[in-house]
Amino acid sequence: xxxxxxxxxxxxxxxxxxxxxxxxxxxxxxxxxxxxxxxxxxxxxxxxxxxxxxxxxxxxxxxxxxxxxxxxxxxxxxxxxxxxxxxxxxxxxxxxxxxxxxxxxxxxxxxxxxxxxxxxxxxxxxxxxxxxxxxxxxxxxxxxxxxxxxxxxxxxxxxxxxxxxxxxxxxxxxxxxxxxxxxxxxxxxxxxxxxxxxxxxxxxxxxxxxxxxxxxxxxxxxxxxxxxxxxxxxxxxxxxxxxxxxxxxxxxxxxxxxxxxxxxxxxxxxxxxxxxxxxxxxxxxxxxxxxxxxxxxxxxxxxxxxxxxxxxxxxxxxxxxxxxxxxxxxxxxxxxxxxxxxxxxxxxxxxxxxxxxxxxxxxxxxxxxxxxxxxxxxxxxxxxxxxxxxxxxxxxxxxxxxxxxxxxxxxxxxxxxxxxxxxxxxxxxxxxxxxxxxxxxxxxxxxxxxxxxxxxxxxxxxxxxxxxxxxxxxxxxxxxxxxxxxxxxxxxxxxxxxxxxxxxxxxxxxxxxxxxxxxxxxxxxxxxxxxxxxxxxxxxxxxxxxxxxxxxxxxxxxxxxxxxxx
Numbered sequence: 001x002x003x004x005x006x007x008x009x010x011x012x013x014x015x016x017x018x019x020x021x022x023x024x025x026x027x028x029x030x031x032x033x034x035x036x037x038x039x040x041x042x043x044x045x046x047x048x049x050x051x052x053x054x055x056x057x058x059x060x061x062x063x064x065x066x067x068x069x070x071x072x073x074x075x076x077x078x079x080x081x082x083x084x085x086x087x088x089x090x091x092x093x094x095x096x097x098x099x100x101x102x103x104x105x106x107x108x109x110x111x112x113x114x115x116x117x118x119x120x121x122x123x124x125x126x127x128x129x130x131x132x133x134x135x136x137x138x139x140x141x142x143x144x145x146x147x148x149x150x151x152x153x154x155x156x157x158x159x160x161x162x163x164x165x166x167x168x169x170x171x172x173x174x175x176x177x178x179x180x181x182x183x184x185x186x187x188x189x190x191x192x193x194x195x196x197x198x199x200x201x202x203x204x205x206x207x208x209x210x211x212x213x214x215x216x217x218x219x220x221x222x223x224x225x226x227x228x229x230x231x232x233x234x235x236x237x238x239x240x241x242x243x244x245x246x247x248x249x250x251x252x253x254x255x256x257x258x259x260x261x262x263x264x265x266x267x268x269x270x271x272x273x274x275x276x277x278x279x280x281x282x283x284x285x286x287x288x289x290x291x292x293x294x295x296x297x298x299x300x301x302x303x304x305x306x307x308x309x310x311x312x313x314x315x316x317x318x319x320x321x322x323x324x325x326x327x328x329x330x331x332x333x334x335x336x337x338x339x340x341x342x343x344x345x346x347x348x349x350x351x352x353x354x355x356x357x358x359x360x361x362x363x364x365x366x367x368x369x370x371x372x373x374x375x376x377x378x379x380x381x382x383x384x385x386x387x388x389x390x391x392x393x394x395x396x397x398x399x400x401x402x403x404x405x406x407x408x409x410x411x412x413x414x415x416x417x418x419x420x421x422x423x424x425x426x427x428x429x430x431x432x433x434x435x436x437x438x439x440x441x442x443x444x445x446x447x448x449x450x451x452x453x454x455x456x457x458x459x460x461x462x463x464x465x466x467x468x469x470x471x472x473x474x475x476x477x478x479x480x481x482x483x484x485x486x487x488x489x490x491x492x493x494x495x496x497x498x499x500x501x502x503x504x505x506x507x508x509x510x511x512x513x514x515x516x517x518x519x520x521x522x523x524x525x526x527x528x529x530x531x532x533x534x535x536x537x538x539x540x541x542x543x544x545x546x547x548x549x550x551x552x553x554x555x556x557x558x559x560x561x562x563x564x565x566x
Contacts, residue, residue, distance in 0.1 A: 034392025035464035044462075044488035045557025056497040056511040059557060061488050070492035071273040072266060072520045074311060079242050080265040081147040084272070084311045085109070091287055094315040094347045098137050102313070105141070108226065113145035113237075115229030120173060120198055120220060122151055124237050127172035128248075130154040130165065132180060134325055135297045135318040138202050138222060140306065142175050143297075147246040147265070149237045155298040157251040157452065159325055163187055164258045165250055171197070175222065178203035180325055188217065200225055242266040249300050249523075251452040253548070261453045263300055263523040270492050270520035271304035271455030272311060277491040278460035279422060280444050285352065287313040290419075292342045292350035294334065294359055295426070296322040300523070301450040301457070305354050317347045319355075334358035336366050336412060349419035357427035363412070364437035370408035371440070377404050385439045389466040396442035405442065422463065426450050428563035431484040435468050449486040449561055451547050456521035458495070458547075459559050461487035480512075485558040493519040495559070496544075497551055515551040515561065518543040 046065045048058035060066055077083060085102050092101040100108075116122045122129070129146055131153050133139040146153045154171055156162060166187055176184055178201050188197055198218040205219070229235075240246065242265045249261045279285060291309045295302030296318065309316035320341035321332040332338060334356050342350060355363075372378050381400035388394055395401070409417035424446040438445055444463035451458055465487070472481040489495045497513030505511055522545055552560045 032388055032391050032393030035394070035466070036392060036462050038392070040462065041465060041467060042556050045553075047557060051496075051505075053502060054498060054500060056500050056505070056513060056553060058494055058496050059489055059553065059559075060494045061491050062557065064491050070520050071270065071277070072492070073269040074273045074276055074308075078269050078272075078311070080240055081144060081246065081268060081307070082109075082239075084307050085144065086311070086313070089287070089313040091313065093287065093313055094290075094317075094345075095137050095140065096135075096317050096347070097345045099346075100137070105310075107230075108141050109144045109148065110234060111230035112141050112222075112226045113149050113229065114232060114235040115225035115227070116145060116151065117149060117235045118232050119225050119228035120200060120218075122149075122173060122198075124149045124151055128152040128154060129173045129175060130156075130171040131298070132156075132162070132174055132176040132184065132325060133202065133297075134177065134323045135302075135306075136202075138175075139297050140310070141226075142222075143247075143303070147240070149235070150240050150244060150246070152245060153247045155247065155249050157249070157296070157299055157324070161250050161252060161258060163190070168258065169248075169250075169260075173198040173200060175200045176202070177325065178205035181205050181219070185217070240265060242269070245524075247303075249298070249452060251299075259452070260526050261300060261523040262526065263455055267300075267455045267521055267523050268304055268307060271300070272308050274456030274460075274490045274492055274521055275304055275308045278424070278446055278448060278457055278463070279352070280463045283421060283444070285309075285312040285314060289351045290315040290317075290348045291352045291354065292317055292319060292339070292347075293354040294319045294321055294338070294356050295354055295450075296324055298324055300452060300455045301426070304455045315347050317342050317345050317350075335362040339363060340414070340416070343414070343416075349415050351419050351421050353420060353423045355423065355425055357425055357429035357433075360423070360425045360429065360437050361433055364433065364440045366412045367405070367408050367440035368436055370411045371404050373408075374404050381405065382439060385442070386435075386468070389435070389438065389468060392464075392466060394438060394442050394464075394466050401442060405440070409440075422446070424448055424460075426457075428561070429484050430482045431469055432471055432482065434484050438466055447484055447486055449559070451517075451549075453525050453545060453547065454493070454517070454519075454522045456492070457490050458493055458517055459486040459489055459561070461485070461558075479562060480552045480560045483560045483562065485554060485560050487559070488557050489517070489559075490519070490521070492521055493517055495551075497553065498546075510555065511553045513551065515547045515549045515559075516544045517547060518545060 044062055045059040046062050048066060051057040085106050089102045092099045129151060131142060143153060156165055174197060181201055200220055200222050202222040245262045245264050247263050251259050253259055291314060293305045295305055297303050297306055306316055319338050321334055321338045339359055381404040384400050420443060422444045423441060426448050446460050446463050448457040448460040495517045497511050498516055500511045500513040525545060550562045
């Protein structure tokens with residue numbers, strides 16, 4: 001018999017066949033395309049072909065390449081800090097609670113800088129100033145004014161460092177808030193350095209506190225300094241060199257040893273270039289954006305984020321947790337309430353968040369808890385979200401977002417839920433937290449690694465990297481097993497590990513050792529005291545700087561870094 005005799009068809013068979021073919025074609029045609037090409041995720045770093053004994057190979061960002069030139073400035077005309085405030089941006093933006101244009105900002109910087117020289121008596125290239133200010137517009141104006149007159153500024157990352165800094169590096173002047181004045185005076189007396197200080201006070205202070213200062217300490221109002229500069233002769237200083245150190249950032253090692261990072265104009269212009277590069281290329285920062293940051297301006301990375309906002313002409317504010325100097329003993333937690341603290345300021349709803357790992361965990365768990373109130377719908381929505389992430393795709397405007405997650409985000413974030421489009425997180429975080437966070441937020445999420453020595457990020461993941469990895473066993477002995485990777489080196493940073501096991505590398509194992517970095521965004525580190533907080537030389541003749549952190553390099557060129565310095 002012919003084969004056709006065995007194939008009996010009717011209209012129903014043909015209809016079912018057409019339906020099956022249609023479903024197959026629709027599934028493939030409408031299958032979400034990955035947001036990042038898999039090849040880029042499989043090779044995130046460009047790796048050197050040779051290595052020295054006891055060291056790993058050299059790693060650079062794949063987009064930069066081993067032969068590429070590092071970005072040292074965000075734009076060709078940006079060479080020093082004063083160039084960041086561009087004259088061609090006329091539209092006012094909101095900085096904290098103050099609406100101000102670039103022209104007004106430049107005018108106030110010029111006035112305060114002139115007042116520092118005329119009224120406060122500071123001498124360019126000779127004096128230095130300790131900035132003991134919480135994040136504010138006064139901090140930015142003071143910072144730019146000091147840099148324009150080549151008067152180095154000091155910042156400290158913790159109030160506990162104040163006494164050691166006053167003892168080992170007594171500044172010529174201190175700028176602080178009025179409510180801290182009595183405490184500052186007491187510390188100055190204890191350090192026996194009263195003859196060196198002029199104190200510039202932001203806000204109204206108690207005249208009795210000034211009386212206690214005596215004649216050896218000059219106490220003036222911040223507004224008086226600005227007014228004197230605005231009404232008097234404008235003082236201009238020679239334009240500084242990009243390689244001039246304009247700020248020293250003090251921080252503590254894990255052992256409590258005082259360290260200082262000496263940072264130049266070039267370090268910060270390179271840092272701004274690195275911050276811009278780690279954000280989505282299709283959604284770069286614009287004048288309509290608002291940045292909310294959990295990084296204090298007293299840290300090098302925090303200042304770079306603020307400088308980036310100034311350059312782009314967008315609004316900017318910091319969260320309550322960035323307040324390093326406060327009278328109350330209670331520490332502010334990094335949680336959803338802290339993220340929402342920006343609502344107390346008259347700024348537009350944030351579009352870009354620079355937050356810490358604890359913020360992300362709190363935000364993710366809160367949104368997930370709200371979404372789970374939808375009972376059965378949440379399980380379907382979560383499963384579809386995970387299926388999309390398995391294909392390398394995620395969106396915050398899908399059917400399941402509209403049915404489940406939109407309401408959950410609004411319940412937690414309010415109006416922020418509709419405005420946030422990018423989140424940059426810094427700090428050690430477990431990999432198991434990232435997938436729920438990506439599902440909950442469904443916006444580009446960058447996991448970055450920063451260090452007090454660097455003005456920009458040292459490492460950062462692709463914004464649209466939504467890879468999921470198997471959860472390792474809780475009994476594993478690998479200290480890196482549960483840590484989320486931080487991607488490849490930043491666009492203007494190269495990295496290597498020292499103290500590696502040569503035999504294990506030759507056998508194909510992932511390199512593990514102490515992290516060394518170099519690049520235009522990395523400053524010069526100096527320790528105070530004899531002991532070093534790193535187990536390797538803190539720097540070398542080739543420009544390498546040891547971060548003191550233990551790291552592991554994965555096969556695709558991504559890095560994992562332990563929380564504590566080793």
